[in-house]
Amino acid sequence: MSEQPDEIKAVPGRAGKGLVANEYGADCPRVETPDLVDGKPHWLVRASTIKILWWVFSVILALTVLAQIFVHVHAYFALDGYFGFYAIYGFVSCLGMVVFAKLLGVFLKRPDTYYDDL
Amino acid sequence: MTISELMFPPAFIMIIGAMLLPVVRDSFRPVLLVLVPLLTLLMIWNLDDGVLLSARFLGYEVELVEASNVRRLFATIFALMAMIGGFFAFRHAKVAELSAAMAYAAGAVGVSFAGDLITLFLFWEFMALFSTIVVWCGGTEEARRAGIRYGIMHLIGGIILKIGIEGVAIQTGSIEIQALQLESFATWMILIGILINAAAPPVSAWLSDAYPEASPTGSVFLSAFTTKTAVLALWLLFPGQSVLIWIGLYMIFYGIIYALMENDMRRILAYSIVNQVGFMVVGVGIGTEMALNGVAAHAFSHIIYKALLLMSAGAVMVQTGKRKCTDLGGLYRTMPVTAVCGIIGALAISAFPYTSGFISKSMISSGAAYEQYAFVWYCLVAASAGVFLHAGIKFPWFVFFQKDSGLRPKDPSWNMQAAMIFFAAACVLIGVFPQILYDFLPFEATYEPYTADHLVTQLQLLLFAGLAFFVTLPLMKRTLTISLDVDFFYRRLGPILWRAFERLVKGLGDLLQALVVKPSKSIPAMLLRYHGPEGPLARTWPTGSMLLWVTVLLVVILIGARLL
Numbered sequence: 001m002s003e004q005p006d007e008i009k010a011v012p013g014r015a016g017k018g019l020v021a022n023e024y025g026a027d028c029p030r031v032e033t034p035d036l037v038d039g040k041p042h043w044l045v046r047a048s049t050i051k052i053l054w055w056v057f058s059v060i061l062a063l064t065v066l067a068q069i070f071v072h073v074h075a076y077f078a079l080d081g082y083f084g085f086y087a088i089y090g091f092v093s094c095l096g097m098v099v100f101a102k103l104l105g106v107f108l109k110r111p112d113t114y115y116d117d118l
Numbered sequence: 119m120t121i122s123e124l125m126f127p128p129a130f131i132m133i134i135g136a137m138l139l140p141v142v143r144d145s146f147r148p149v150l151l152v153l154v155p156l157l158t159l160l161m162i163w164n165l166d167d168g169v170l171l172s173a174r175f176l177g178y179e180v181e182l183v184e185a186s187n188v189r190r191l192f193a194t195i196f197a198l199m200a201m202i203g204g205f206f207a208f209r210h211a212k213v214a215e216l217s218a219a220m221a222y223a224a225g226a227v228g229v230s231f232a233g234d235l236i237t238l239f240l241f242w243e244f245m246a247l248f249s250t251i252v253v254w255c256g257g258t259e260e261a262r263r264a265g266i267r268y269g270i271m272h273l274i275g276g277i278i279l280k281i282g283i284e285g286v287a288i289q290t291g292s293i294e295i296q297a298l299q300l301e302s303f304a305t306w307m308i309l310i311g312i313l314i315n316a317a318a319p320p321v322s323a324w325l326s327d328a329y330p331e332a333s334p335t336g337s338v339f340l341s342a343f344t345t346k347t348a349v350l351a352l353w354l355l356f357p358g359q360s361v362l363i364w365i366g367l368y369m370i371f372y373g374i375i376y377a378l379m380e381n382d383m384r385r386i387l388a389y390s391i392v393n394q395v396g397f398m399v400v401g402v403g404i405g406t407e408m409a410l411n412g413v414a415a416h417a418f419s420h421i422i423y424k425a426l427l428l429m430s431a432g433a434v435m436v437q438t439g440k441r442k443c444t445d446l447g448g449l450y451r452t453m454p455v456t457a458v459c460g461i462i463g464a465l466a467i468s469a470f471p472y473t474s475g476f477i478s479k480s481m482i483s484s485g486a487a488y489e490q491y492a493f494v495w496y497c498l499v500a501a502s503a504g505v506f507l508h509a510g511i512k513f514p515w516f517v518f519f520q521k522d523s524g525l526r527p528k529d530p531s532w533n534m535q536a537a538m539i540f541f542a543a544a545c546v547l548i549g550v551f552p553q554i555l556y557d558f559l560p561f562e563a564t565y566e567p568y569t570a571d572h573l574v575t576q577l578q579l580l581l582f583a584g585l586a587f588f589v590t591l592p593l594m595k596r597t598l599t600i601s602l603d604v605d606f607f608y609r610r611l612g613p614i615l616w617r618a619f620e621r622l623v624k625g626l627g628d629l630l631q632a633l634v635v636k637p638s639k640s641i642p643a644m645l646l647r648y649h650g651p652e653g654p655l656a657r658t659w660p661t662g663s664m665l666l667w668v669t670v671l672l673v674v675i676l677i678g679a680r681l682l
Contacts, residue, residue: 024334025439025527034448034524042451045522061585064577071570076487076495086499086578093500094507094586097371101378102593109379109599112442115609 061087125171127182128161128193129228129241132200136220136248140213148533151204151216155197158227162193169233178293181233188414188560192350193230195418196223199342199425206429206537207335210436215255219339222248226343230350234293235283235308238351242279242315246272249344252336253328261331267608268328271314271321272344279311298355309356316348316399317392318365322372323603325392330384330441334432337384341391341428342421349398349417358405363494366403369396370501377508378594379601381443383431383517387424390467390509394420397501400494401482407561408488412481415555419474419548423466426541427513430460433534434517437527443596448522455529457518459538466545468510469502471576474545477552477567480576484565502576503583510580511587516596 043049065084075081079089135154142150165185172181200223207216225248228241246269253265285304287293298305317325329340356362373393377386398420401413433456434449435441450457466473469480479502486495529535548555556563587594649656 023439024436028438029526031524031526034522042522044450057581057585061581064574064581067574068578071574073571073575076490077492079496080499084578086575087582089499090503090579090582091586094503094583095590097374097500097504097507098378098586098590098593101375104375105379105597105599105601108602109597110602112381112598112600114600 125183127171127228127231128158128165129224129231131158131161132197132220132224132227136217136224139217139220147213147216148205148208151208151220152201154220155201155204155223158197158200159194162190162197162227165190165231172233175236178234178236178287180236180293182237183231184233184295185231186560187558188350188353188410189230191414191418191558191560192346193227194558195421196226196230196343196346199223199339199421202537202540203335203339203342203425206338206432206534209531209533211333211335212255212257215252215333215336218248218251218255219336222252222339222343226347229347232295234295235286236293238295239276239280239283242347243276245344245347246276249340252339253332255336256332258331261333264328264331267605268324271324275311275314277311278307278314282307282309282311295354297357300356300359300361309352309359312348312351312355313365315344316352316395317345317369318399319368319372320604322369322392323605326376326380326385326388326603327605327609329388329391330382334435337388338425338428338432341387341424345391345395346417346421349395349402349413352399352402353410353413357402357410360403362399362403363491364403366396366399366401367494367497367501369393369399370497371504372396374501374504374508376601376603377512379599381596381599382441383434383443383446383513384428384441385600386443386508386513387427387431390427390505390513391424393501393505393508394424394467397479397482397498400498401485404482404485404489404491404494406485406489408565409482409485411559411561411563411565412478412485414559415478415481416475418555419466419478419545422541422544422548423463423474426459426463426538426545427467427509429534429538429541430456430463431513431517433530433538434527436534437530438525440523440525442598443516443520444598446517446523446525447520448518449525449527450518452526453518453529455535456538457514459542460518461514462542462545464510464514466549468506468580469576470506470510470580471568471573472546472549474548474555476549476576477555480567480572481565499579503579503586506580506583507587511584512594515587 065087068083073081073085079085132154135150138154139147139150165183167185167187169181169184171183172179174180200220203219203223204216207219211219222245225241225245228244229238232238232241250265250269250272253268254261256262256265282304283293285302285307286298289302289304298308300306300309314321314324325345329337332340352362369392373389373391373396377389377393380386380389394416398413398416401409401416431441434446434453437453437456438446438449440446462473466475469475469478483495483498483502486498552567556565647653
């Protein structure tokens, strides 16, 4: 919060006056120990909850693939009729895109002040 | 007086509205922001098909209003966007921004009903002008600079379009908007001019450069009009041009890859606009009734969910003042409405079942499948998974979840929440009852999105894409970076070369100074010294001094004579 100028206060609610860009979030509260609520982690971020979420997610994943036993998938081309095609194809192509973006980032990423210091 | 004499372009209602906005009382402004697009909608839906208003202009028969199914559909979503966007913005945006956005939307409606290329061009430039003002209303130095770059890009696009239009007018004598063949220089120029507005390669960078610099409300408006009028223009002028398939595929993957590298939340969404417009460009390239229906439907649902996503990003920005993923996270606790609406938008863009994206995007991929374009179809399916990756999960995850930033902002003001809820509801409603949208499509829609087969395959695809996201999360650690793009050439290399050129010119100047200017100055100075008014060779001498010298001369002569 220290970088926010405090002499100008945001005036939301006054139609049409507009806010100056550096006034956004001028009074946004911030806590120092974000991971703890009343001394305990928020229920959603506890390791036990995350473990349960992974289990639930895995079961759903398995179900979407197993559903193909009961549902006939109409194939347009050579590969898309195979059992679990969409699961494997979706996973592998995403993996490919993430890795490609990572590699491309090595060449293309610059500090975000790159165009400022001209 | 007949109906045709009463006729005027529907865009005029919004132009008048845009002019009224700055002069009405503050309290009346929200009423106007809703009422004007509502009146426009009323007019749009009372237009019969066909050419309704024409006039003579520069010797051409211009058709100011021509209505058809697809034009009405695009105009409807533009007017609706102006209404909900205006309602979202009115308490935070400057009056100038609200007014410019209304005029910008008017331009989009005008393009929708343009029956000829001249009318299209006029409204096209109108949009370029007012969208630049919306970018400038960001109010920062970055926004000012980005606005100038944006304006230049669109003016160049406009010039290219105009060259094409003039060529077509001269060659064919017709300025009618109809399907053109890419067989002359002029039609290629028209295509290029339109594609620049669609953020096609190689100039896709203008979009992610300009839109995220606008105000949190301004980028909501910007996301809707320019690229989608370009899609409509492609739909009307170049259906079935197969070159568009490849351009569109490039845009799709460009958007995904750059969004994956990006840290700024609004720039992630900007890249995903290019991605989504890519799907539409592919659809136009396929050009069958199924694909073209899909393009119209997808443009409609895209405008809603993309505006919704940018609204939730805008709300986060207004409330926190932050826009980078590295600064955000954990906001779901105190901004539940924004988070839920953002997630619905994210699911819709990912074509999750029972959202609007599911029922529209699948028409485009089915269009490819029915035509047996195997390669295109495989690319589109991979891209659908990629959309879930870069927009569907990445945006909500890094903004609302991930590592808690400690920020505890409240949900935004009531009007912002209402606008978000309205669009979120629209995403779900269209998704659950697709017939609402299908009934208004340009061709008879016989598409059934909800088959068991389609549901199972789509869920498999998306959920395993989600698995890939969480498995590769360590690879996606946010960095304080931007990614180089074609804008490097005019934002960095251009200035560097210009400065080098300046130095070169200055060096040459110095050399010239030393070799030519200095000597050329010293010659007159020398002449002046010896021959000027005070020069020894030109000044008037007193008689006494002459006598002295004559005496001296005589003495010398005498002594000389004596000695010799």
